[in-house]
Amino acid sequence: EAGVITLDRGYKNTGSCESAITFLDGEKGILRYRGYAIEDLAEKADFLEVAYLLIFGELPNKEQLEKFHHDIKEESQVDEEVKKILDGFPKAAHPMGVLSSLTSALTAFNPSSVDVSSEEDMYNAIVKILGKFPVLAAWTLRKKKSLPLNYGDDSLGYVENLHKMMFEKPGKKYDVDPAVIEALDKLLILHADHEQNCSTSTVRMVGSSHAGLFASLSAGVSALWGPLHGGANQAVIEMLEGIKEDGGDTKKFMEKAKDKDDPFRLMGFGHRVYKNFDPRAKIIKKSADEVLGQLGVEDPVLEIAKGLEKEALEDDYFVKRKLYPNVDFYSGIIYRALGIPVEMFTVMFALGRLPGWIAQWREMRMKKEPIGRPRQIYVGENHREFTDLEKR
Numbered sequence: 528e529a530g531v532i533t534l535d536r537g538y539k540n541t542g543s544c545e546s547a548i549t550f551l552d553g554e555k556g557i558l559r560y561r562g563y564a565i566e567d568l569a570e571k572a573d574f575l576e577v578a579y580l581l582i583f584g585e586l587p588n589k590e591q592l593e594k595f596h597h598d599i600k601e602e603s604q605v606d607e608e609v610k611k612i613l614d615g616f617p618k619a620a621h622p623m624g625v626l627s628s629l630t631s632a633l634t635a636f637n638p639s640s641v642d643v644s645s646e647e648d649m650y651n652a653i654v655k656i657l658g659k660f661p662v663l664a665a666w667t668l669r670k671k672k673s674l675p676l677n678y679g680d681d682s683l684g685y686v687e688n689l690h691k692m693m694f695e696k697p698g699k700k701y702d703v704d705p706a707v708i709e710a711l712d713k714l715l716i717l718h719a720d721h722e723q724n725c726s727t728s729t730v731r732m733v734g735s736s737h738a739g740l741f742a743s744l745s746a747g748v749s750a751l752w753g754p755l756h757g758g759a760n761q762a763v764i765e766m767l768e769g770i771k772e773d774g775g776d777t778k779k780f781m782e783k784a785k786d787k788d789d790p791f792r793l794m795g796f797g798h799r800v801y802k803n804f805d806p807r808a809k810i811i812k813k814s815a816d817e818v819l820g821q822l823g824v825e826d827p828v829l830e831i832a833k834g835l836e837k838e839a840l841e842d843d844y845f846v847k848r849k850l851y852p853n854v855d856f857y858s859g860i861i862y863r864a865l866g867i868p869v870e871m872f873t874v875m876f877a878l879g880r881l882p883g884w885i886a887q888w889r890e891m892r893m894k895k896e897p898i899g900r901p902r903q904i905y906v907g908e909n910h911r912e913f914t915d916l917e918k919r
């Protein structure tokens with residue numbers, strides 16, 4: 528209705544767009560990418576296939592997938608000057624802040640990625656960022672570890688290449704247990720898209736002004752950083768470690784989580800859309816047991832996590848509010864078992880979410896969506912006369 532502004536804090540009941548990419552049913556705990564069940568994709572596809580599916584709408588055949596990977600590898604070089612920007616950061620800088628800055632900086636070295644008026648320009652910008660983003664992500668870790676900045680290895684798959692860039696050591700032969708790459712690939716698939724979550728809405732909003740793809744993605748990385756969103760995977764492990772240090776009394780922390788005056792929240796629990804189990808959490812929980820078993824890793828916080836989950840599912844504060852474990856509750860336990868440092872957990876989320884952000888940005892541009900510009904309910908001062916400084 529023209530002129531009537533409805534206030535909807537956090538857009539809880541607002542649809543911002545029509546999209547054909549991801550389907551969620553929060554009540555039934557259903558998640559599908561382009562109509563394919565997340566359970567099938569996590570089991571049967573690999574991450575690059577899922578990236579292609581999300582962005583272009585169909586599962587690729589063999590030659591399409593090979594061309595896609597070839598084009599990405601052709602664009603995986605990052606300009607040497609970008610290293611000077613990285614040098615400017617203190618070692619203590621959070622990797623998400625570094626990644627957001629470097630992602631935006633890529634625009635300066637790839638100016639043609641801004642005006643994507645043709646399908647070809649759009650494709651070129653997309654393969655550029657799919658090739659360069661993993662390098663930037665690996666560099667945020669290598670900076671922290673004072674390791675030399677490296678480049679990808681074209682002979683490897685997309686995910687193994689990422690792992691090698693993160694973990695190879697000078698003078699040491701790189702090899703990795705295939706179970707690690709398989710676990711990483713599955714985790715990246717599970718994080719690949721999630722309809723109009725905070726960071727994806729941010730990518731769409733920034734992109735709706737026709738700012739370039741890399742600037743839009745940089746904004747998405749910043750939004751994902753927050754502990755209420757992607758940053759929760761780091762916050763979960765820090766919370767579980769805190770409970771372990773405190774003696775492992777999960778009941779005490781459940782009470783704190785329910786106490787309105789206590790800022791403590793059960794990180795990794797609750798979701799805006801899922802009012803049932805997050806289907807990704809189910810798969811990740813199962814995978815956590817498998818991966819830790821395969822790698823022979825014992826992690827005491829896994830038992831604490833399971834204890835918290837069990838108690839929450841029997842506690843009416845959580846049951847009444849339909850608070851279940853979400854994607855971030857168990858993912859950190861696997862990342863840790865894979866040797867990924869906790870401050871890199873949200874970077875791993877960003878690496879998974881990259882194709883989803885790209886797909887949503889591409890859909891928004893192809894549908895020529897209008898610039899995002901919501902209204903407000905004004906609750907400030909009525910008109911008042913100006914008072915000169917001497918009289919204030």
Ligand code: SDX
Nearest residue numbers: 721724755756757759784792793794795796797798799848
């Ligand atoms: C992700 O949107 C997406 O799809 C995101 C994501 C994706 O793939 O992109 O799924 C990824 O971000 C998952 C969520 C990760 N965040 C966390 O785990 C942080 C902890 N969770 C909460 O902060 C919260 O549940 C949110 C942010 C996830 C959802 O927030 P909402 O929908 O705004 O819900 P709310 O804060 O209004 O909470 C509703 C009630 C409140 O109690 P009452 O005021 O009704 O008494 O539930 C309570 C909250 O206090 N509550 C919690 C809680 N989460 C909600 N109480 C204790 N611990 C929690 N974790």
